Amino acid sequence: MKNKVKIVRIEKENLTQGDFAKLVGVTRQTMNLIEAQKYNPTIRVCLLISKYLETPVDELFWIEE
Numbered sequence: 001m002k003n004k005v006k007i008v009r010i011e012k013e014n015l016t017q018g019d020f021a022k023l024v025g026v027t028r029q030t031m032n033l034i035e036a037q038k039y040n041p042t043i044r045v046c047l048l049i050s051k052y053l054e055t056p057v058d059e060l061f062w063i064e065e
Contacts, residue, residue: 003061006035008053024048 009020021031024045033039034049041049050057 001040001061002037002064003034005031005049005053005060008055008060009035012053012055020052023052 006017009015009017013020015023017031017035018028021028024031025048026034026041026045030039030041034041034045046057046061050060053060
């Protein structure tokens with residue numbers, strides 16, 4: 001699954017990866033893996049990321065065919 005979480009996080013919120021991870025309720029290491037597209041987050045985490053970035057889930061995450 002592809003995502004643009006890092007891009008939106010930096011553009012919209014200018015939060016560090018660690019600060020954003022705390023908001024979402026995951027570790028910085030988990031957020032790093034999500035942003036590097038090496039870990040697919042749960043639906044709950046996707047929804048929280050979407051909420052805090054004020055960006056629809058389908059704009060943050062997509063499946064590349």
